[in-house]
Amino acid sequence: MNRVYNFAAGPACLPLPVLEQARDEFISYQNSGMSVMEMTHRGKHFEAIIHEAEELLRELLDIPANYKVLFLQGGAVMQFSMLPLNLMRASRKADYFITGEFAEKAAKEAAKFGTVNIAASSEDRKFAYIPKTWTLDPDADYAHINLNNTIFGTRFTQIPDTGAVPLAADASSCILSEPLDVKRFGLIYAGAQKNIGPAGLTVVIMREDLIGFAGPKTPVMLDYKTFAENESMYNTPPTFAIYMAMLVFRWLKSLGGLTVMQKMNQEKAKLLYDCLDASSLFKPTADKEDRSLMNVTFTLPTEDLTAAFLKAAEAQQLANLKGHRKVGGFRASLYNAMPIEGVRKLVAAMQQFERENHV
Numbered sequence: 545m546n547r548v549y550n551f552a553a554g555p556a557c558l559p560l561p562v563l564e565q566a567r568d569e570f571i572s573y574q575n576s577g578m579s580v581m582e583m584t585h586r587g588k589h590f591e592a593i594i595h596e597a598e599e600l601l602r603e604l605l606d607i608p609a610n611y612k613v614l615f616l617q618g619g620a621v622m623q624f625s626m627l628p629l630n631l632m633r634a635s636r637k638a639d640y641f642i643t644g645e646f647a648e649k650a651a652k653e654a655a656k657f658g659t660v661n662i663a664a665s666s667e668d669r670k671f672a673y674i675p676k677t678w679t680l681d682p683d684a685d686y687a688h689i690n691l692n693n694t695i696f697g698t699r700f701t702q703i704p705d706t707g708a709v710p711l712a713a714d715a716s717s718c719i720l721s722e723p724l725d726v727k728r729f730g731l732i733y734a735g736a737q738k739n740i741g742p743a744g745l746t747v748v749i750m751r752e753d754l755i756g757f758a759g760p761k762t763p764v765m766l767d768y769k770t771f772a773e774n775e776s777m778y779n780t781p782p783t784f785a786i787y788m789a790m791l792v793f794r795w796l797k798s799l800g801g802l803t804v805m806q807k808m809n810q811e812k813a814k815l816l817y818d819c820l821d822a823s824s825l826f827k828p829t830a831d832k833e834d835r836s837l838m839n840v841t842f843t844l845p846t847e848d849l850t851a852a853f854l855k856a857a858e859a860q861q862l863a864n865l866k867g868h869r870k871v872g873g874f875r876a877s878l879y880n881a882m883p884i885e886g887v888r889k890l891v892a893a894m895q896q897f898e899r900e901n902h903v
């Protein structure tokens with residue numbers, strides 16, 4: 545079987561045991577005579593799947609009882625619109641932390657619906673760091689951050705204290721990579737295609753008291769209440785993606801949950817960052833204290849060397865290491881499903897490349 549180490553930022557690698565189980569049950573799920581893809585979402589099989597998915601997610605993230613778990617579609621980008629449509633409910637003002645391209649897009653979308661205050665920005669140094677100070681508006685309806693910046697390889701290591709103002713977080717590229725104190729947030733959202741499952745599913749975890757403020761002209765599919773009141777099944781949910789997410793949650797639990805996952809992710813990231821810090825050829829792009837555990841960004845001094853390393857890496861089954869065009873160079877995404885062997889192999893390839901291209 546030809547499986548590569550897939551360092552893509554998303555859609556990203558999934559755990560092999562999950563793929564194998566999905567394969568084994570693909571054609572006839574639990575002797576039902578049909579695939580999960582072919583089933584009604586109102587039947588006993590799928591209802592058991594969506595309930596188990598929610599229960600496991602609650603257990604993994606220790607989600608308090610006064611939070612709803614919603615399974616939506618539309619990707620994280622749809623949340624850029626849904627959030628202001630629902631949460632701009634009094635002052636119609638919101639604070640945004642601009643720490644990357646997705647944060648910028650989220651703020652731009654919110655500005656269509658109300659007043660956006662830029663609480664802090666790291667644009668001055670091409671988003672290579674996380675701002676350490678910010679200006680918050682005590683009157684804001686909510687504040688928004690990107691917990692992990694997929695493109696620029698940075699992350700918040702401290703959750704900003706926004707006082708009574710609910711904090712909404714885009715956790716697309718770090719959810720389930722380590723424990724998260726859910727009660728610090730009013731709302732957390734994540735596209736599934738990195739640490740949860742296949743694309744097509746978006747998970748929202750939100751405090752119940754924030755539901756029900758969408759204006760009367762809000763499309764029904766953009767109102768959190770629609771999903772909260774109908775157990776995420778107002779219409780047909782992304783059934784197969786939810787089933788895959790359930791399998792991923794089971795896999796996470798079987799490994800020992802998020803504390804164990806955090807240790808594994810720290811170990812993987814350390815291997816690669818240590819290699820970068822010791823290198824005189826490869827250069828990490830993010831400030832040391834703000835480095836992401838999930839997306840490691842780095843460069844080589846010339847375009848020729850960059851192309852040569854990508855080619856050498858691909859020849860060794862190390863796939864999708866090309867960096868985002870905004871940063872250039874390389875990005876190694878080390879999501880939960882990336883085994884440490886993949887990182888070891890990448891580090892060995894980098895060290896070999898450095899020996900061969902020593903200047």
Ligand SMILES: Cc1ncc(COP(=O)(O)O)c(C=O)c1O
Pocket residue numbers: 553554618619620621622646690692693694695714715716717735736
């Ligand atoms: C942090 C972050 N936010 C938003 C997005 C966009 O998500 P989607 O493509 O699910 O709309 C991504 C995607 O790749 C991301 O990494």
